[in-house]
Amino acid sequence: MSYRSNLEKILSEGRFVVTAEIGPPKGSDAKKIRDKAEIVRGSANAFNITDNQTAVVRMSSLAGCVILLQMDLEPIMQMTCRDRNRIGLQSDVLGAAALGVRNILCLTGDHQSFGNHPAAKGVFDVDSIQLLQIIKNMRDAGVFQSGDPLLAERPSVFLGAAANPYADPFEIQVDLLRKKIDAGAEFIQTQSVYNVEKFARWMDDVQSQGLDKKVHILAGITPLKSVRMTERMKFHVPGTDVPDVVYQRMKNASDPAKEGYTIALETIRELKILPGIHGIHITALFWEEIIPALVKDAGLFHQI
Numbered sequence: 635m636s637y638r639s640n641l642e643k644i645l646s647e648g649r650f651v652v653t654a655e656i657g658p659p660k661g662s663d664a665k666k667i668r669d670k671a672e673i674v675r676g677s678a679n680a681f682n683i684t685d686n687q688t689a690v691v692r693m694s695s696l697a698g699c700v701i702l703l704q705m706d707l708e709p710i711m712q713m714t715c716r717d718r719n720r721i722g723l724q725s726d727v728l729g730a731a732a733l734g735v736r737n738i739l740c741l742t743g744d745h746q747s748f749g750n751h752p753a754a755k756g757v758f759d760v761d762s763i764q765l766l767q768i769i770k771n772m773r774d775a776g777v778f779q780s781g782d783p784l785l786a787e788r789p790s791v792f793l794g795a796a797a798n799p800y801a802d803p804f805e806i807q808v809d810l811l812r813k814k815i816d817a818g819a820e821f822i823q824t825q826s827v828y829n830v831e832k833f834a835r836w837m838d839d840v841q842s843q844g845l846d847k848k849v850h851i852l853a854g855i856t857p858l859k860s861v862r863m864t865e866r867m868k869f870h871v872p873g874t875d876v877p878d879v880v881y882q883r884m885k886n887a888s889d890p891a892k893e894g895y896t897i898a899l900e901t902i903r904e905l906k907i908l909p910g911i912h913g914i915h916i917t918a919l920f921w922e923e924i925i926p927a928l929v930k931d932a933g934l935f936h937q938i
Contacts (some may be wrong), residue, residue, distance in 0.1 A: 639681040639736035640708050642792040645821060645850040650906065650937050653710060653823065653852060653911030654678040654925055656702075667693070667701045670922050675707065677926045678916070679938055680737060681821075681930040685712040689749025698773060699735045705706035710794065711735045714743030720768065720779050727769055731789035739823065740765040741795040762795055763817045765771035769793060770818030795819040797851075799836035800829065800875040808839045815849045822849050823915040826856035826867070828897075830904050837910050846910035853905045856917045857924060858894030861885055896923060902932040 637643040644651055646788065652676050659666035667683075674681065683698035699709035711730050713723060742762040746754045760768065768779045773791060776784045795814040799807055811822065822825075827833045833853070840846050860865045864884040866875035880897060887893035905911050914934075919927055927936055 638790045639792045643735050644679055644833045647876055650676045651681060651852060652929055652934055653680050653915045655682040655917040657684050658698045660692050664701050665696050669703055671702055671707055672926045674891045676938060677929045680682045680708040680710050682710045682712055685714045689744045696730055700733055703734050703932045708737050709735060711740045712741055714741045715758055715760050715765055716743030716756050719757050723765060724778055727789050731791055734898055737792045741796055752922040763813050766795060766814060766817035766819055768792055792820055793818050794821040797822045798825040799833050801873040811845060816844060819849055823852045824854045825873055826854040827901055828880050829877050830901060832875060834908060837908060849913040851910060852913040852915040853911055854915050855898055855902060856899035856919060858884055858920050860890050898928060899931055
């Protein structure tokens with residue numbers, strides 16, 4: 635069978651996948667990407683390059699992906715709908731595919747009011763579900779969103795999306811997942827998991843509808859580095875569920891970073907045995923140096 639990317643191949647073979655996030659710099663220094671990539675090299679099967687995450691201006695995702703390709707690492711290009719209309723988005727898909735990018739994660743994007751240019755005008759011409767459908771049609775039917783045909787090679791890309799099991803109302807999150815699958819999502823990276831019990835309830839609903847057989851689900855892991863970070867995640871990041879017991883463990887710890895690492899490791903071990911999970915996605919948030927140890931201690935190095 636022919637696979638569009640190595641990530642697709644590994645997931646299709648039923649292996650437990652590890653992906654990790656690399657945040658581009660607030661500048662044009664490619665060395666910043668290379669240095670982070672060397673830290674996590676060999677610790678993940680593919681690497682997300684974020685697209686102006688939290689609406690803060692950074693080096694473009696496409697540029698970061700090309701840098702990884704030059705290092706013989708497999709990128710996942712994140713694309714948000716906040717900053718570009720359907721013309722710009724489709725153009726970037728063609729450009730990315732031409733340069734060798736084979737994985738694209740479609741996101742609506744954080745509102746610009748959260749970032750460092752709150753007066754900027756958000757585009758939001760389409761949302762993530764519509765973007766998935768647009769790229770799927772470009773790839774499978776050879777047509778642009780307008781209905782015009784592509785006149786050259788179609789983009790051969792493996793499509794992903796995000797899911798948040800903790801967003802309100804909880805009851806509709808599985809329906810949103812189904813819509814993304816119907817639109818073309820082939821892999822899903824979830825919001826960071828701290829409340830494993832609630833995540834497991836969401837997965838029960840996912841499995842009861844057979845959606846875990848239609849899409850590869852990668853559970854999000856974000857290690858907590860400090861009490862301040864824990865409080866930000868618990869009280870100020872929408873859609874994140876940090877249970878009181880986790881908060882208290884971090885507050886009472888003599889070494890919060892060590893405790894956060896232990897919590898992340900325990901969470902990975904619980905997720906590994908949870909039915910329907912195909913892998914994990916690690917977002918270390920400027921703590922990339924712990925990723926190799928975390929992957930090793932979780933017994934996942936043999937999967938890379």
